[in-house]
Amino acid sequence: MGIIRKTKSVKALLNEFGQQKTALSTLELVERLHHQMNKSTVYRILERLEDNSILHSFTGQDGLTWYALNHNNGCSQPHHLNTHPHFQCRDCGKTECLSVSIPIPEVAEHSIESVSFLLVGKCADCVS
Amino acid sequence: MGIIRKTKSVKALLNEFGQQKTALSTLELVERLHHQMNKSTVYRILERLEDNSILHSFTGQDGLTWYALNHNNGCSQPHHLNTHPHFQCRDCGKTECLSVSIPIPEVAEHSIESVSFLLVGKCADCVS
DNA sequence: TTTGTTATTGCAACTTAGTTGCAATAAATT
DNA sequence: AATTTATTGCAACTAAGTTGCAATAACAAA
Numbered sequence: 001m002g003i004i005r006k007t008k009s010v011k012a013l014l015n016e017f018g019q020q021k022t023a024l025s026t027l028e029l030v031e032r033l034h035h036q037m038n039k040s041t042v043y044r045i046l047e048r049l050e051d052n053s054i055l056h057s058f059t060g061q062d063g064l065t066w067y068a069l070n071h072n073n074g075c076s077q078p079h080h081l082n083t084h085p086h087f088q089c090r091d092c093g094k095t096e097c098l099s100v101s102i103p104i105p106e107v108a109e110h111s112i113e114s115v116s117f118l119l120v121g122k123c124a125d126c127v128s
Numbered sequence: 129m130g131i132i133r134k135t136k137s138v139k140a141l142l143n144e145f146g147q148q149k150t151a152l153s154t155l156e157l158v159e160r161l162h163h164q165m166n167k168s169t170v171y172r173i174l175e176r177l178e179d180n181s182i183l184h185s186f187t188g189q190d191g192l193t194w195y196a197l198n199h200n201n202g203c204s205q206p207h208h209l210n211t212h213p214h215f216q217c218r219d220c221g222k223t224e225c226l227s228v229s230i231p232i233p234e235v236a237e238h239s240i241e242s243v244s245f246l247l248v249g250k251c252a253d254c255v256s
Numbered sequence: 257t258t259t260g261t262t263a264t265t266g267c268a269a270c271t272t273a274g275t276t277g278c279a280a281t282a283a284a285t286t
Numbered sequence: 287a288a289t290t291t292a293t294t295g296c297a298a299c300t301a302a303g304t305t306g307c308a309a310t311a312a313c314a315a316a
Contacts, residue, residue, distance in 0.1 A: 005283050005292060027273075038295050043274065045293090061244070063191050063302095064273080087238060100233050107226060109252040110215060116189070118244045124237040133263060133312050155302080166266050171303065173264090191273095192302080 009037045013045050014054075023068035023086065023095040025060065058086050060095060061120050068097050083115055089123035096123075131176040137165045141173050142182075151196035151214065151223040153188065186214050188223060189248050196225050213245035219254040 016024060016032060030042050046067055049055040055067045066086070083102050088095045102117055131138065144152060144160060158170050174195055177183040183195045194214070211230050216223045230245055 007283070007293065009294075030273095039273095040275075040296085041294055048293095059187055059191055063187055063193070065191070085233065087235065090241060098233075098235060100235065102233065105213065105226075105228050105230065105247070107215065107228065107247065109255065110247075110249055111255050112247050112249040113218060114248045116244075116246045116248075119233070119235065119238075119240050120243070121239045121241040127237065127239050135264065135312070137265075158302095167302095168267085168304075169265055176264095 009033075009041055010045055010049075012036050013042065014049070017055075017067075017069050019069075021068065021071070021097045021099075023058075023066040023097065025095070026065045026067070029067070058116055058118070060086075061088050061118065066095055071097075083117075085117035085119055087119045087121070087123070089126055090120055091122055091126040094123050094125070131173075131180045131182070137161075137169055138173055138177075140164050141170065142177070145183075145195075145197050147197075149196065149199070149225045149227075151186075151194040151225065153223070154193045154195070157195070186244055186246070188214075189216050189246065194223055199225075211243055211245075213247055215247045215249070215251070217251035217254055218248055219250055222251050222253070224251075 012033060013029065016029060026043065026046065029046070030039050033042055046055065046057070050057055050067070053070055056070055057065055057067050060066050068086075083104060085098045085100060085102055086095060087098050098119070102115070104112055104115055106112075140161060141157065144157060154171065154174065157174070158167050161170055174183065174185070178185055178195070181198055184198055185193055185195050188194050196214075211232060213226045213228060213230055214223060215226050226247070230243070232240055232243055234240075
């Protein structure tokens, strides 16, 4: 399962993330890297990095896919229940992982296996 | 803003929802109604009904758009802060509004304007 | 109930995010 | 260095959703 080879492309892509909690959209990555690699390569690397729990993905307000580094590195469970919310700024588009932990609600007769929580508003830079 | 005329198509589309809390995906609606109206008509009606606070939309796990009736009818604010979560069944695909109310977390230096909360798991019918 | 206004619709062509098959290339292992 | 096979580029494709425009049908007013 997943990433096996540390290719030039994989390194270049990971490099875009730096150390931050800030997420990047697939589109942004394709744009930034289009001189270095093909669009399908970007999509395929992202998929592999997610399979290997190095990145996680979520859907932004516009329906686009975003990726961010996993900071629970060391956690080797392939698909642990990920409960942190994401925040997307309505003004500048900045999208980030929040370190808050969200209580998963109990719903009668339902079993909850995963959650996705997106907050939309204004980020620290854009709240005036 | 929004729906002005009660056309045959608008009635047919609203009729698909019945009274339930169950949501319908745009694709499902296009499929169900394709003998009665054009695909773009479905999309445009959904947009108008949402503008008029008769429906609300959200994004499912697969990135597709879903719509459900607003049950806060009478509330005339065009864009009130909608905090109820949605649930999508991993097995049968059934997608519904939950009547639970979710506390919106405070995030330092951020202003939160809207939230979307999607729970994925097994619905009452599919939990065995 | 006819007329006039304009919101709504159908259609076909388009946009855009994301996917796929396959041959060529390049990590990693021996 | 030779071999194996994961990875990549490319070009063509899929699928959700959008758009411009001419034709049609609600609805208000006469």
